[in-house]
Amino acid sequence: MQENIQPPILTVSNLHKKFGPSEVLKGVDMVMRQGEVVALIGASGSGKSTLLRCINRLETPTSGTIRFRDSEISGSDAGLDLNQVRREIGMVFQQFNLFPHLTALENVALAPRRVLGMAEQQAEKEARELLEQVRLGAKADSYPAELSGGQQQRVAIARALALRPALLLFDEPTSSLDPELVGEVLAVMRDLAREGRTMLVATHEMGFAREAASRVMFLDEGRVLEEGPPEQILEAPREERTRAFLARVLNR
Amino acid sequence: MRHRYKLPLSFRPGLRCILRCKNFMHPIVWPWEKRLSLLRFLAALLVFSFLLLGVHSAYAESSLQSIRNRGVLVIGTDATYPPFELKTGDNFEGFDIDFGNEIGKEMGVPVRWDNINWDGIFAALQTNKFDLVISDVVITDKRKKEMAFSRPYFLSGQTIVRRKEDGRIRSSKDLPGKLVTVQQETTGQYAVEKLGLPAQQIRKFETMQDALLEVRNGRGDAAVGDLPALREMIRKGYPELETVGGIFVHENYAVVARRGEPELLAAVNEAIGKIMADGRYAHIYEKWIREPLPANYLVGLDKVSSQGTPIAEGATGSSFTIRWSLLRSVLPLLLQGALMTLWITFLGLLIGIPTGLIVALGRLSPFRPLSLLAIVFVETVRGTPLLLQIFAIYFVLPSLGLSLPQFVAAVVALSLNSAAYIAEIFRAGIQSIDKGQMEAARAVGMNSRQALRWVILPQTLRRVLPPLTNEAVALLKDSSLISIIGLSELMRVGREQASNSGSPITIVLALALLYLLMTLPLTYLVRRLEARWEPISRPRVRGVRSRQATS
Numbered sequence: 153m154q155e156n157i158q159p160p161i162l163t164v165s166n167l168h169k170k171f172g173p174s175e176v177l178k179g180v181d182m183v184m185r186q187g188e189v190v191a192l193i194g195a196s197g198s199g200k201s202t203l204l205r206c207i208n209r210l211e212t213p214t215s216g217t218i219r220f221r222d223s224e225i226s227g228s229d230a231g232l233d234l235n236q237v238r239r240e241i242g243m244v245f246q247q248f249n250l251f252p253h254l255t256a257l258e259n260v261a262l263a264p265r266r267v268l269g270m271a272e273q274q275a276e277k278e279a280r281e282l283l284e285q286v287r288l289g290a291k292a293d294s295y296p297a298e299l300s301g302g303q304q305q306r307v308a309i310a311r312a313l314a315l316r317p318a319l320l321l322f323d324e325p326t327s328s329l330d331p332e333l334v335g336e337v338l339a340v341m342r343d344l345a346r347e348g349r350t351m352l353v354a355t356h357e358m359g360f361a362r363e364a365a366s367r368v369m370f371l372d373e374g375r376v377l378e379e380g381p382p383e384q385i386l387e388a389p390r391e392e393r394t395r396a397f398l399a400r401v402l403n404r
Numbered sequence: 405m406r407h408r409y410k411l412p413l414s415f416r417p418g419l420r421c422i423l424r425c426k427n428f429m430h431p432i433v434w435p436w437e438k439r440l441s442l443l444r445f446l447a448a449l450l451v452f453s454f455l456l457l458g459v460h461s462a463y464a465e466s467s468l469q470s471i472r473n474r475g476v477l478v479i480g481t482d483a484t485y486p487p488f489e490l491k492t493g494d495n496f497e498g499f500d501i502d503f504g505n506e507i508g509k510e511m512g513v514p515v516r517w518d519n520i521n522w523d524g525i526f527a528a529l530q531t532n533k534f535d536l537v538i539s540d541v542v543i544t545d546k547r548k549k550e551m552a553f554s555r556p557y558f559l560s561g562q563t564i565v566r567r568k569e570d571g572r573i574r575s576s577k578d579l580p581g582k583l584v585t586v587q588q589e590t591t592g593q594y595a596v597e598k599l600g601l602p603a604q605q606i607r608k609f610e611t612m613q614d615a616l617l618e619v620r621n622g623r624g625d626a627a628v629g630d631l632p633a634l635r636e637m638i639r640k641g642y643p644e645l646e647t648v649g650g651i652f653v654h655e656n657y658a659v660v661a662r663r664g665e666p667e668l669l670a671a672v673n674e675a676i677g678k679i680m681a682d683g684r685y686a687h688i689y690e691k692w693i694r695e696p697l698p699a700n701y702l703v704g705l706d707k708v709s710s711q712g713t714p715i716a717e718g719a720t721g722s723s724f725t726i727r728w729s730l731l732r733s734v735l736p737l738l739l740q741g742a743l744m745t746l747w748i749t750f751l752g753l754l755i756g757i758p759t760g761l762i763v764a765l766g767r768l769s770p771f772r773p774l775s776l777l778a779i780v781f782v783e784t785v786r787g788t789p790l791l792l793q794i795f796a797i798y799f800v801l802p803s804l805g806l807s808l809p810q811f812v813a814a815v816v817a818l819s820l821n822s823a824a825y826i827a828e829i830f831r832a833g834i835q836s837i838d839k840g841q842m843e844a845a846r847a848v849g850m851n852s853r854q855a856l857r858w859v860i861l862p863q864t865l866r867r868v869l870p871p872l873t874n875e876a877v878a879l880l881k882d883s884s885l886i887s888i889i890g891l892s893e894l895m896r897v898g899r900e901q902a903s904n905s906g907s908p909i910t911i912v913l914a915l916a917l918l919y920l921l922m923t924l925p926l927t928y929l930v931r932r933l934e935a936r937w938e939p940i941s942r943p944r945v946r947g948v949r950s951r952q953a954t955s
């Protein structure tokens with residue numbers, strides 16, 4: 153694999169997050185460059201969701217800095233427009249969180265319409281294209297409750313793409329899917345990776361990490377214990393804890 | 405003595421009336437009328453009608469015969485109106501009591517008196533609780549349709565009071581252009597209004613005494629009220645005043661019987677004739693009215709004797725069947741009442757729903773003073789009876805300088821009340837929305853207002869629709885409490901009609917049907933919407949569903 157020489161799009165330094173007395177993130181450092189696909193692995197409770205949620209500021213970091221593109225986004229100073237930041241960082245949730253009162257098309261078109269003020273026709277046209285891209289063109293007028301879990305998650309991906317974000321966050325996007333539905337979602341994510349999207353993916357799908365990721369990060373008890381190319385981390389981890397984790401996941 | 409012969413006391417608006425009611429939180433006497441659910445209403449209705457029918461068939465024989473067999477004549481009265489009837493200790497006394505006892509003597513049976521509230525007196529007569537009513541009941545055309553009246557036994561009506569020797573005022577013709585005082589919402593006020601006096605020439609007072617005082621003090625020219633009452637008051641405390649011109653609106657008292665009992669009615673009329681003829685009447689009159697029986701008084705009573713129900717006519721018609729003719733005649737009134745009920749309920753919801761939403765958002769606000777304010781509002785309204793709130797808004801606010809007209813007060817009370825309940829419905833609704841929804845909305849860059857507007861509230865609205873409809877139905881029924889401030893909504897109109905007519909069952913059935921007609925479409929509509937919105941109100945259903953529910 154070639155060295156990525158793009159400028160950093162995301163730089164996290166010494167990030168700490170406490171919930172009350174318990175410290176969940178204990179000084180995370182990471183850098184992501186344009187076009188990188190980073191798989192974030194780690195045991196349940198290791199802080200993967202918290203890290204992602206700090207990056208798009210659904211959580212407020214306790215200390216440390218997060219630089220996204222050219223701005224510092226970890227603080228809470230008045231000049232910082234979090235809504236603007238979130239528009240540029242798409243998020244896909246483990247539980248999909250589609251808007252149940254809207255059709256697939258409306259789910260995707262809502263933010264362009266209401267946040268960017270895009271004209272209805274234009275927003276719908278773009279939403280339709282995105283649904284085609286996640287292979288759900290035929291389901292545009294279905295409500296979430298009428299879709300399978302895999303279809304719902306693909307609509308959620310289209311929704312996250314609608315504002316053309318510079319960075320996409322995935323929080324275990326296939327963990328609440330029935331096994332036979334996992335493939336269709338991963339296929340869409342692979343498409344996105346191939347397109348050169350910058351993606352940070354918390355996942356337990358080691359197959360996906362191996363094939364699609366440019367880099368794998370192992371998060372352990374709120375710290376990045378080890379990171380590197382997938383083949384190195386997955387095949388020959390340096391750390392004992394990484395090895396133990398992989399053994400547990402792969403022998404499931 | 406009070407003026408209770410057009411409207412029963414509790415139907416009259418005004419602080420005075422409500423304070424005087426023994427128990428103003430329950431000015432309503434019909435047993436079927438306490439904030440009832442529709443089901444309970446219908447159940448009560450059924451029981452009530454069976455009782456009526458059952459009791460009636462037991463008395464289907466000649467009523468005079470059964471009185472003689474029983475050996476006692478039972479007469480109902482509302483013994484709170486001296487000098488006609490009052491109760492001292494266990495004893496009834498007054499003009500009507502002496503008079504009724506003489507009627508019993510004529511019929512050869514002793515009299516047992518039954519004390520009952522005015523509001524329920526005719527219904528009780530119709531359900532055979534007693535044989536006759538003697539309670540200074542005024543003959544009116546409407547009552548005559550439903551009940552049988554004896555020949556009049558007392559001449560009464562509206563008369564004028566002036567300062568002694570005030571030559572400007574001799575009869576009702578002289579009243580236009582003068583300042584006339586009355587007791588508010590009495591037949592006196594209506595009589596003056598009928599004369600065509602503009603509102604600014606009529607001064608209404610809480611008590612007749614205040615109205616007389618105004619004339620004595622020279623600020624009013626004349627007072628109008630009920631003749632026997634005015635005579636009594638003037639005799640006791642207003643030597644400077646006098647009545648003039650006699651009665652200009654006649655309101656004569658008669659004994660009331662059920663229709664369909666001609667023998668009893670004939671016996672009562674015969675007894676009245678004898679009592680008048682042999683001097684007993686004059687004796688009773690002088691004892692209680694405390695003045696000599698005026699010359700020509702008995703001649704006057706004879707002249708109006710045809711005002712009673714003709715014996716032959718009294719023989720027709722039963723009081724217990726559903727009366728289509730009655731229904732036809734009162735239906736327009738009831739419909740008007742229903743329209744008012746719908747209108748104030750609609751306005752109450754129109755204001756109450758957005759207000760409730762704002763209060764709910766306030767309560768959920770992280771800004772502590774705002775949420776505290778919302779909590780105080782909600783808990784105050786939910787923790788006090790609606791009746792008290794209506795009462796406070798209409799009767800207490802004026803003393804703080806904010807005097808609202810009836811209709812406005814009614815709408816304000818219903819709006820505030822429903823707003824509190826609706827606020828809780830919205831709060832629960834908003835809190836029931838998965839918090840992932842707010843996160844997903846924020847994650848696509850919406851600010852909290854956009855998230856609320858486009859994601860949270862649309863789902864909340866669909867979810868709270870059933871409880872919101874329940875609230876609408878409850879409000880529609882609770883709007884009957886508005887009658888305390890004298891607005892003619894359905895329940896009040898129905899109650900008036902029921903106590904004026906001899907067939908409460910007809911009115912009760914009509915009321916039940918009208919309320920059902922208003923509430924059932926609402927529940928039906930909601931069921932339709934619920935079905936339509938099912939995929940939304942039950943999110944995260946896996947698998948593929950048919951689309952019929954949403955198309």
Ligand SMILES: Nc1ncnc2c1ncn2[C@@H]1O[C@H](COP(=O)(O)OP(=O)(O)O)[C@@H](O)[C@H]1O
Binds near residue numbers: 197201
């Ligand atoms: N809002 C919160 N309040 C308190 N504790 C939290 C909260 N969110 C996460 N945690 C705790 O932080 C730890 C890490 O959680 P999470 O980031 O969800 O881990 P992962 O996604 O890797 O499973 C867990 O112990 C969890 O209980």
Ligand SMILES: [Mg+2]
Binds near residue numbers: 200201202
């Ligand atoms: Mg997680």
